[in-house]
Amino acid sequence: MAALLADNLPVPPPNEALLALGIEGSANKVGVGLIRYVPATGAYDILANPRETYVTPPGTGFRPRETAQHHQRHVVPLVQKCLREAGVDASEIGCVCYTRGPGMGGPLRSCAVAARVLARLWRVPLVPVNHCVAHIEMGRVATDVSDPVVLYVSGGNTQVLAFSGRRYCIFGETIDIAVGNCLDRFARVLGLSNDPSPGYNIEKCARDGKKFAPLPYVVKGMDVSFSGLLTFISQNAPKLLAGGYTPSDLCYSLQETIFAMLVEVTERAMAHCGRKDVLLVGGVGCNRRLQAMMAAMARGRGGACCDMDHRYCVDNGAMIAQAGIFAFQHGSRAAWASCDCTQRFRTDEVEAVWRRPTET
Known part of the structure; x- marks a missing residue:
């Protein structure tokens, strides 16, 4: 278990515990992460963060169709593994976060469909996340910069x-x-x-x-x-x-x-x-x-240069849960009809409602 403190968050999140599940699948990695906010300490605990990588033979790249099929095979077992490693029940999850974009169309759709099904099944809100912003927010919290x-x-x-x-x-x-x-x-x-x-x-x-x-x-x-x-x-x-x-x-x-x-x-x-x-x-x-x-x-x-190792730097589900839980805690809500996915989603399109607008 890794405890990531939220000392650098300028807006205090609500005083209630929250468990967020994140699903990432924008490229050749599919990952599922669980993050719990602990109001007593103000920490975000990463409970589990498994992933699977689609590896092709030397000299070749990965194609959207085959990558999407890889993600479809692994996403449900990864969700089950994530819950098992974290020792939590699905009924405890407060929101499901997923990568809306940018990324490869087929893989994105595969994981978006899985997220939509889980949110419906568990009757919890669905939170679309920008992949690039998720990298940044995970980095800010993990390095405390x-x-x-x-x-x-x-x-x-x-x-x-x-x-x-x-x-x-x-x-x-x-x-x-x-x-x-x-x-x-x-x-x-x-x-x-x-x-x-x-x-x-x-x-x-x-x-x-x-x-x-x-x-x-x-x-x-x-x-x-x-x-x-x-x-x-x-x-x-x-x-x-x-x-x-x-x-x-x-x-x-x-x-x-x-x-x-x-x-x-x-x-x-x-x-x-x-x-x-x-x-x-x-x-x-x-x-x-x-x-x-x-x-x-x-x-x-x-x-100083603030950097991370492969656990949080490489695409993973926890970073999607991290950005998603920030947005959700600070009032960001998405209509079900808008919870789609897109290959083009600029980083500067996202309003970071969890940060003070006076920061320059």
């Missing part, structure tokens, strides 16, 4: 954000593919395993890299671009390998170039906002090299 600049890096998203008014404003983002997608696709070029993830195997391979290969560095104002970089290294990989570079050298070179781009735009956002701390969220946020580079930059500005 109040108001950082956020670097959100995953297989499907790359954004630099900061809270202003009542929304997470996007200061910069990728103009083409996400950083995780870039790493995953280069892993296919090298034939690296997808187990547990291609990005993790890129990171492992890069640790043995010694020789840096110059690669395109594409920063456009506050935005970054990875598609040209990916094309360049993919097309030139055979020549580079024949010329004395190892696969580890190429992974090392790719990581160093990409992460330097991300550190640059993040530092620029921190300078603009006048904030010293940076929060890393999303699956790529687990990367130790990215964490080290970001920490060095933050230290130079008198701040």
Whole structure:
């Protein structure tokens, strides 16, 4: 059991216990998490957070249809496992939270249908959650950081954000593919395993890299671009390998170039906002090299880099429950007809009603 304190929440939640179940399934991971709010301590306890990953053969990606079928097979057993690990009965659950988007259509629909059925079966409210906001809120609570600049890096998203008014404003983002997608696709070029993830195997391979290969560095104002970089290294990989570079050298070179781009735009956002701390969220946020580079930059500005391990950084059900319980406790309600799912759901579309609008 992990106790995540809510000291950084400016608006006190209601003085009553609440148990929220969250279902995440926007990409190749399906997860179910249970979070209990304890009014006596003001803590949010993660009672259980199991997940299953759809792993494809080396050199391949995952398709929406097969991924959706994977989620359909696993979501109910995961709900049962979650309740069993937490030692609670379904009758104790106060709301069901699910990922509304963004993400892949088929997987999103599979988990949304499961959430709708459970909410009807248990006669509890259904809470739609933005996947990106869920990453941020889990990170804020898990690391106990109040108001950082956020670097959100995953297989499907790359954004630099900061809270202003009542929304997470996007200061910069990728103009083409996400950083995780870039790493995953280069892993296919090298034939690296997808187990547990291609990005993790890129990171492992890069640790043995010694020789840096110059690669395109594409920063456009506050935005970054990875598609040209990916094309360049993919097309030139055979020549580079024949010329004395190892696969580890190429992974090392790719990581160093990409992460330097991300550190640059993040530092620029921190300078603009006048904030010293940076929060890393999303699956790529687990990367130790990215964490080290970001920490060095933050230290130079008198701040810190706040990061998490794979339990909360990688897609999981607890983060959906965390964002959902915040919204639910602070009066956010959704009509049943609006509890759908969508592949496109911008982070800055969400009004964070659980945070003070005066924060800038």
